[in-house]
Amino acid sequence: MPTLVGRKRPVFCLVAAAALTLAGSALAGNGGFAPLPPHSPNAERITTAYWVVMGFTAAIFVVVEAALVIFILRYRHRGPRMLEGDQVHGHTRLELIWTVIPVVILAAIGTVIFYELPGIKNTPPASAAGRENIRVDAHQFYWQFTYPDGAISINELHIPVHGVSYFDVHSQDVIHSFWVPELGGKIDAIPGRTNHIWYEPDAAGTYDGRCAELCGLYHAKMPIRVVVEDEGAYKQFLVAARAQLGKAEFQGVCQTCHGIGGKGGYGPPLAGNPLTQQPQGIETIVRNGRGKMPPVGRGWTNAQMTALTTYLKKNLKGGAVGG
Ligand SMILES: [Cu+2]
Incomplete structure (x- = not known):
């Protein structure tokens, strides 16, 4: 007659095989x-x-x-246990x-x-192409990148391929963490402190990153998209970024909570909201926050604020704007 262990063995093997299969497929799905x-x-x-x-x-x-x-x-253990095994000492x-x-x-x-x-x-010494010093500001819930010539982009960072880009990382509210796994380590963005990180990308392409520190309700909506491109495309991007600042701010900052096209999300709809036509009122709320809304525009320059209020005035008067 089989022992208890003997009878349970097929069940044990089955459970072990199932656990390994599940773990294996999870691992494969995760890229190993x-x-x-x-x-x-x-x-x-x-x-x-x-x-x-x-x-x-x-x-x-x-x-x-x-x-x-x-x-x-x-x-x-086989059979009834009577004796203690040998103990090893010294x-x-x-x-x-x-x-x-x-x-x-x-x-x-x-x-x-x-x-x-x-x-x-x-940081490696600057190459012939020079070193790009870029300021990173983490906010609830977006990333702001300020380039050496003053151009600004939101959530999407452009840098030249093969050059050294050096980042001063700041936070305007709570602790965030700047992380683009393919390009370098993680660095925390801490209020009142400047941290640094650098990249020297070896290939053009798009690299995805994330905020890696739980920073509030919309933490998951703080993507970082790094576009690595040749010098010419980078320069062109800087020019375009200046012209599109208001749009970038609306899409990267406001839409996160107020929904695509400002139609409403966690935050109330902005499209058609008369407040969007009052630059002074917008500025007060954006700089200081209100209720559940964080002060998303803390630290913004006047030019940044004007870019947003101009965009809102023009595009949110009647109704929702397209993406
Ligand atoms: Cu964050």
Whole structure:
């Protein structure tokens, strides 16, 4: 007659297989264990550090789990238990081995990290193309980028390919976190403090990022889209950004809560709202907030405010505007 364990074995195998299948498909859907392919030297070094730590932890996991399974099977309890097993005490060699191995592993990981760290943190010297110093302002709930020539873009950051772009990261309200995984590490945007990060993208393209710090109700609607392009396209973008500031502000700042075209969302509809035709009233609310609305325009220049009020006056008079 099979033992209790024997009868339960098929059930155990089935459950284990199902768990592995589910975990495997979840892993595949998530792109596996690998970080996104790096496209900036600092991101490359972060990825290297990731794989070194991953290698050690994976090896430890396999060794420990394998030993665990072997011991469970080999030394499992058969029949009534009468005797305590042999206890190991004062086995100096064994104790030395299990102390020295972790020390060596930690030293190896530490060495790699300290070797990689300067290349992650320290900004490389400006290349021939020059260095773009860009100011990043995090707000509830959008990102504002101010370029060296004063042009401003919202949520979409443009930078030249192969050049060094250096960012001063500020926050105008609560703590946010600026993160574009393919281009570099995460850096917090903290009120009253300026943090820095840099990118030197090696390929043109579009890279997606996010606010990585829960910053309020619409935290999830703080995407960062980085467009890396050649110098000519970048210069053209700066010119276009100046001409479209009001539109960019409306779409990137107002629409998030007030709905597409200002038709209403979490915030009340703006389209057709007589307030949109009163620049003074708009400015007061945008700069100071009101009720549940955060002071989205804190720190804005007058030119920025005028761009928005002009856009609202022109486009939200009668009804909803198209995207
Ligand atoms: Cu945020």
